[in-house]
Amino acid sequence: MTRFMDKSIDLLINQLAVAKGHWLIVADENWPQAIWPSIHTNDQRTITVISNRFDVAQAAQQAAIDCQFSDFDFCIFKPASFDGVLYRVSKERATSHHVINQAANILKPNATLVLAGEKNDGIKSYVKQAGKLFSSPANAEKNGKAYIASIALQATATDSLNDKNYSQLRSIQLSDNLCLKSKPGIFGWDKIDRGSAFLIDYLPQFLNSYNTAPQSLLDLGCGYGYIALSASELGFNRIVATDNNAAALLAVRENLKPLTHIESDALATDAGNGIEEQFDTILCNPPFHSGFSVDDQLAIKFLSQTKRLLNRGGQALFVVNTFIPLEHKAKSYFEQIDVVANNGSFKLISLKH
Secondary structure, three states, X not given: OOOOOOHXXXXXXXXXXXXXXXXXXXXXXXXXXXXXXXXXXXXXXXXXXXXXXXXXXHHHHHOOOEEEEOOOOHHHOOOOOEXXXXXXXXXXXXXXXXXXXXXXXXXXXXXXXXXXXXXXXXXXXXXXHHHHHOOOOOOOEEEOOEEEEEEEOOOOOOOOOOOOOOOOOEEEEEEOOEEEEEOOOOOOOOOOOHHHHHHHHHHHHHHOOOOOOOOEEEEEOOOOOHHHHHHOOOOOOEEEEEEOEHHHHHHHHHHHOOOOOOEEEEEEOEOOEOOOOOEEEEEEOOOOEEOOEEOHHXXXXXXXXXXXXEEEEEEEEEEEEOOOOHHHHHHHOOOEEEEEEEOOOEEEEEEEO
């Protein structure tokens, strides 16, 4: 069997070897794209996937697996229709609580929710809470760094887990003059990211460096749309926002609606892959790192797509943590690379063909 870096994923995939009936895999950013060709429907079982990540959903679909791309909207499934659900718990508590709550609705009586994760993910707490919700106490079994537990649905308790009303967009007052829609499931969903704020503060000065005022803008990895909405006051007549995350797309689409004076779109893409037009300006606060570990492949993906999507004469502005050597990685893609600002925590890097 193919082995993947996340031991929790390995444990869940092992469960499929003995699974029977109709099973649902709940897949977020923890699930690698390379895993899907190893998962097959057979005479004993059928597999459906739901993912909130566009790249994961695409990879599953390309492997001929039935996959639904959504913000974990389980309403598309009939109640009591699955024999089992596999879930590697998410980084955000509200997301994990939402999935566990929804599993209780879509599982058949006595069907199984299989949870996996590491101690730092809160897996022991999730197993305890799911056991209480399912009226079926269970213990997490340790396997290296990872834990796994199977919880049978005996009866659903009255009180569901607190998921912060996961499915609902809500208004977030980000500053005195900026109120945007956001929700759990989006990175930094209830605040302004400090890197993004640094970029927006510098943006008027950056735009002044153009010989001709730029008309089109791409917000690459838009989140709920703070950069796109903040930039909308600076003279652009077309704005495209794109993200890999289904929750982010729900939010940014709502936030773009009031921009009736500007042509705008919100598109589901993997780092801009699939967008065919080119732009005068590309702004990006990329998800390159976890702690101090930098994802080189992700950096290469964003840089290569930015080169493809940028008009000749256009410019891109990236904000990254000061320890990320993006200006060195960018030399393979751009002729002119400048660190135009540095506040000690973040730096702004201008890229030109």
